[in-house]
Amino acid sequence: MKIAPFDENAFKMDHPRGTVSFNYLLMGDRSRPMDNYRYILGRQEADFLMPRHCHTFEQIRLPLVGDMNLGEQGILREGEVGYFPEGQTYGPQDDPLTDPKQLQLVLQFAGASALGMGAGRGRGPDNKEAQAERRAGARAAVPQAALQRRLSAAASGRAATLFNAGRRLGGAVGIAVATTALVLVGVDSPADGQPASDGAAYRVGFLVAAAVNLLALRAAWVVRDADAASTVPEARPRRPRRARSG
Numbered sequence: 001m002k003i004a005p006f007d008e009n010a011f012k013m014d015h016p017r018g019t020v021s022f023n024y025l026l027m028g029d030r031s032r033p034m035d036n037y038r039y040i041l042g043r044q045e046a047d048f049l050m051p052r053h054c055h056t057f058e059q060i061r062l063p064l065v066g067d068m069n070l071g072e073q074g075i076l077r078e079g080e081v082g083y084f085p086e087g088q089t090y091g092p093q094d095d096p097l098t099d100p101k102q103l104q105l106v107l108q109f110a111g112a113s114a115l116g117m118g119a120g121r122g123r124g125p126d127n128k129e130a131q132a133e134r135r136a137g138a139r140a141a142v143p144q145a146a147l148q149r150r151l152s153a154a155a156s157g158r159a160a161t162l163f164n165a166g167r168r169l170g171g172a173v174g175i176a177v178a179t180t181a182l183v184l185v186g187v188d189s190p191a192d193g194q195p196a197s198d199g200a201a202y203r204v205g206f207l208v209a210a211a212v213n214l215l216a217l218r219a220a221w222v223v224r225d226a227d228a229a230s231t232v233p234e235a236r237p238r239r240p241r242r243a244r245s246g
C-alpha cells in the first residue's frame with residue numbers, strides 16, 4: 001500500500017494544452033510500463049479546448065467539481081464515474097472555466113493491448129524535460145492520430161473494437177499453434193514420472209512462433225498503400241473555436 005500526504009501547493013502545469021494543472025497523488029514506475037500508473041488530481045485553470053483524441057492507456061475519471069465535456073459522447077457529470085478504454089476516442093472538448101474551478105480525479109494505467117504506459121509526469125510547460133523531448137520529435141508524423149480525427153464517434157468505436165479483437169485473436173492463434181508444436185514434439189519423462197526439461201521442444205515452439213510472424217509480415221506486404229488510402233474518409237471541417245469573453 002502506498003500512502004502520500006496531500007499538498008495543496010503541489011499542482012503543476014503539466015497538461016500539454018497548458019490550461020490544466022496536475023497534482024500527482026500517486027505514481028508508478030515508468031521503467032515498468034505494464035505496472036505503471038498515475039493517480040492525478042486535475043484542476044482546470046483556464047478555458048479548455050481539446051480536439052478528438054485517444055490514449056494508449058486506460059482511464060477512470062471522477063469529476064469532483066464541475067462537469068466534463070466529452071464532445072460527441074456527451075457530458076460526464078459531477079459525481080459520475082467514467083471509464084475510458086485505451087484506443088477509444090473522445091472529444092472534441094470545449095470546457096469554459098467555471099467558478100469554482102473544475103476539479104477531477106483521474107486514474108491512468110496500462111491496458112489489455114500490452115502496450116503499457118511509459119509516461120511519467122505530463123508534457124505541459126512546467127515539465128522542461130518533456131518539452132525538450134516533444135520539440136525533438138515535433139517532425140515525426142502520426143498518421144493514426146490524423147486518421148482518427150476524420151472518423152465519426154461510431155466509426156472510431158468500431159475501428160477500435162476490430163483492432164483490439166484482431167490483436168487478441170492473433171495472439172490466441174499464435175499461442176495455440178506454438179502449444180500444439182510443443183505437444184507434438186513431446187516432453188521427456190523419466191522413470192519417476194516427473195517431467196524433465198526438454199530444450200528441443202521449446203526450440204521448436206519458438207521456431208513456430210517465428211514462422212507465424214514471418215507469415216504475418218508477408219501478408220502485410222500484400223496490402224498496397226493505394227488500396228488502403230481509398231478507405232480513408234475525407235477530413236471533416238473543424239468546428240470554429242468559441243471566442244472567449246472579456
